[in-house]
Amino acid sequence: MALVLGAALIGSLVLAPDALANFITPKSGGSPNANAISSLYKVTLYIAAVVFVIVEGALVYSVYKFRAKKGAHAAQIHGNTRLEIGWTFAAALILVVLTVLTFVKLPSIINPPNSDADGFVSASVTEPTPPNGEKLTVCVTGRQFIWRYTYGQDCLNQAFTSKLPYSYQEMVVPEHTTVVLDIQSTDVIHSWWVPSLGGKVDAVPGYTTYTWFKVPHTGLFHGQCAQLCGTNHAAMTALVNVVTPSQYQAWLTQQKADIQTANAQVGQLRTILTASGNLGDT
């Protein structure tokens, strides 16, 4: 048993060169907000490393140095008010520094920047908006156990009346573009999370939540529902496919046409089935 496990361990270390990816830092590189979170994390990590070394060092040293020996006597110290006040303030000071840093970094994490000049944009006024107001809106709807994306402005209210194009699981978006996500759920709580494109946002039924990302290059980004949503929670993955703006435009047109064709086919099938009496009044 142990041998098998050991062999598997060594095997996976050798065979998977990316096995130790993200050893001590979070994923980033897909979007400015993910990068800002990562840099805030790193600052925290540096401070934490110093605290860790000092505290664990003092602990290990005292256990090593002050073991009972013949003739050794324990110093009968009851306390030291100055020292105690000192380390209380030192601890508080570290936290003040972290608080300031967090609020300095915060705007770059929550406020979307402008799209680049060659980005693909439409206008909307309901969600967080870049300074020039130009962005691409995608509505993300969580349900057991898949993500649905509706593309286009006002997708929250007009998804059906405007016959907006939609897709499941794989989201297609253009590069250089500030993409704002309007996140909802139709059943239980889900959590939208694509690590390289920023932090997670819960999809809570009855609420609309927002996030954004802006990807500087084409590529595929994996994500996964982060809140337990039922039996197939593990299968509720997401894939963000970043393409060029012209590819995006082509994909959108194609998707719209595909949906229309599929709708027409379903309509035809329905007519046939109803006529043949195989489809009851439902």
Next chain:
Amino acid sequence: MATTDYILRPVPQVIAHEVVKPRETKRWVDWVTTTDHKKIGIMYMVLTFVFFCLGGIEALMMRMQLSVPNNTLVTSEHYNMLLTLHGTTMIFLFVVPVMAGFANYFVPLMIGARDMAFPRLNALSFWLLLFGGIVFYITLFFHPPEAGWWSYPPLSEALYSPSGGQDAWIFLIHITGISSLVGAINFYATIVNMRAPGMSWGRLPLFVWSILVYAVLLIIALPVVAAAVTMLLTDRHFGTHFFDPTANGSPVLWQHLFWFFGHPEVYIMILPGFGMISEIIPVFSRKPIFGYKAIAASTVVIAFLALLVWGHHLFASPIPVVVLGFFMLSSFLIGVPTGVKIFNWIATLWRGSLVMTTALYFAVGFIALFVIGGITGIFLAVFPVDWQLNDTYFVVAHFHYVLVGGAVFTVFAGIYYWFPKISGRLLNEKVGKLSFWLMFIGFNATFLPQHSLGLSGMPRRIYTYAPGLGWSTYNLISTIGSFILGVGVLVTILNVARSAKHGKVAGPDPWKGNTLEWYTSSPPPANNFDTIPRVRSVEPMRDIRRQIERETGVTQKTGGSEQFARV
């Protein structure tokens, strides 16, 4: 007993004589009908360890499932049941009540009382705990709950979790909640009213301080979760819509109510452990605790702040940024008194004369692990960073460092420290140290890689994952570690089982203890003490030893501890 006898026998002796009565009842009837705090305490500890083992087996099954990608050992449905059972068991049926078990046994002894204030209520607390555990575990034969120990609606509502398992979970919260509430009132009344003469608040042992604060926190937090689960129950069966968004209810309301209880619960679980460490470290450092007042005060401050930090569980929920900022600050703030405690413990070790017993191993191991859990807590309090780390294995690693590294290691320190008092026999130290190293190494192998898993994007609560995501190696290491940890726990269980009959006889005070439980015999007689000494400091036993030394001129050597000193 004449004065001369007293001088000739310098070890503190208890003048209790056990009255031997012919046995009229069967032995098990004695246990079932007992109102003796010591017997109830032992029953608490044994029962909660049974639940600890069950929760541990559930954890090992989850780790087995996650050891390799695309594993099919456990189905997704069973995995969700396992994670719900594991979390609920460890929190409601192990850590909280095991602390009540230690408190039951030792609070009356440490404050020089004969029993708890309300002995029969005390028995009720125990039997309700057993009953709650049975109500919960009986679902194994039907359909265990699968919405997690946090049971967020709408997933826990009747539409998505129609099985009775969810209702059993609700009743578990109700029943064990009443058990803990009754127990908390009992501890409070006992500590406030029944302290030995001279034991002012400034001379209260730090473990008793922590139990006092534990009781107050339970009294404040438990009614809130009782209300919340009652609302969930009426939502599920009686047509209310507290948490139903389709009828203007709010799932976020549950999150607030649940975590208003849930975060104080974390401190309910860890403060008694802090108390044990504050007792054990001075004894084996042969030094007074460094900064008694600061440690007692920080316990109270932690409890107060614990009621103000629940929002950090909701950083990804629909909540305004200013509120997130508040909860970040309050969560930072609670790090300060916690840090103060750690500094004080290290300062107590500093320039001491450390007797390296297993209890001290576990106490030092606790500090080492808890520091890591505390530091990762700061990461999670920075709410933008939490947006990346929340609901990932980073969080799993964090709270296991706090609750296993914290609570479980302190419980094991407590077992090695107090077992001689409970049984009259010492645990085997060599086996104990083996158990410590297995647990320490196994624990770190299990949970250290989980930080990296979370940073690599692995969410919690998924029953399997695809290969090629960079998660496989960490998961395999973690699974191997969890089995080493399990073996370490098993070694202590075997140690306890063997030493209860065959261990070295401990005598009343094997460690040169500081507090009054070491004043009586091991195990203590039913009435605990025939005489109660007047308490003149926070270390009454030390005062007594010194007085004897002054009067006899003989250095007090006691049975157990000298054998561990490095010569």
